Amino acid sequence: MATYRLLYISIEGNTESFVKKLAAVAEAEGDQLSLLEVGDEVNPVHEKAPFVVLVPTYLNGGTGTGPEVVEIFTNALGDYVDFGNNARYIRGVIGSGNRNFNDQYILTAKRYAEKFQVPVIGDYELRGTPREAEKIFARIKETLGE
Numbered sequence: 001m002a003t004y005r006l007l008y009i010s011i012e013g014n015t016e017s018f019v020k021k022l023a024a025v026a027e028a029e030g031d032q033l034s035l036l037e038v039g040d041e042v043n044p045v046h047e048k049a050p051f052v053v054l055v056p057t058y059l060n061g062g063t064g065t066g067p068e069v070v071e072i073f074t075n076a077l078g079d080y081v082d083f084g085n086n087a088r089y090i091r092g093v094i095g096s097g098n099r100n101f102n103d104q105y106i107l108t109a110k111r112y113a114e115k116f117q118v119p120v121i122g123d124y125e126l127r128g129t130p131r132e133a134e135k136i137f138a139r140i141k142e143t144l145g146e
């Protein structure tokens with residue numbers, strides 16, 4: 001049995017719903033998740049082991065992918081990863097969003113990946129599906145090790 005550390009932020013509950021799907025897959029496979037929902041009210045702590053983050057996309061301004069498009073609502077997660085030495089332990093990013101946003105689909109996750117120099121290991125729309133949770137859990141296991 002292994003434990004996988006996931007940090008996430010969820011403004012409207014979709015990411016939280018997907019995390020529950022991941023937890024169900026983990027349990028079915030005899031594994032477990034160590035979860036932290038980061039929000040403005042969470043005091044950052046020093047992470048001690050590798051983790052993966054799940055971030056939805058909330059962007060404001062501009063019409064495309066240029067730098068004028070600004071991250072809103074989810075900044076607390078980026079700040080948490082930036083805190084202390086936490087960025088040493090990030091291993092991957094899972095992005096979510098809505099394909100109606102075209103080029104901006106999962107752009108926040110792509111920006112985190114670039115900033116912290118780790119891969120985007122999965123993506124899904126809105127609440128995701130159980131099948132997507134199975135696929136992405138497999139990627140989490142590969143990324144964080146058995």
Ligand SMILES: Cc1cc2nc3c(=O)[nH]c(=O)nc-3n(C[C@H](O)[C@H](O)[C@H](O)COP(=O)(O)O)c2cc1C
Nearest residue numbers: 010011012013014015056057097098101105106126
């Ligand atoms: C104001 C606003 C801006 C959004 N901007 C984007 C975007 O630029 N790209 C994208 O893929 N999804 C975008 N979305 C969709 C959200 O990322 C999507 O609904 C996500 O599942 C929300 O996750 P949450 O319920 O965990 O907060 C936006 C949603 C809102 C309400």
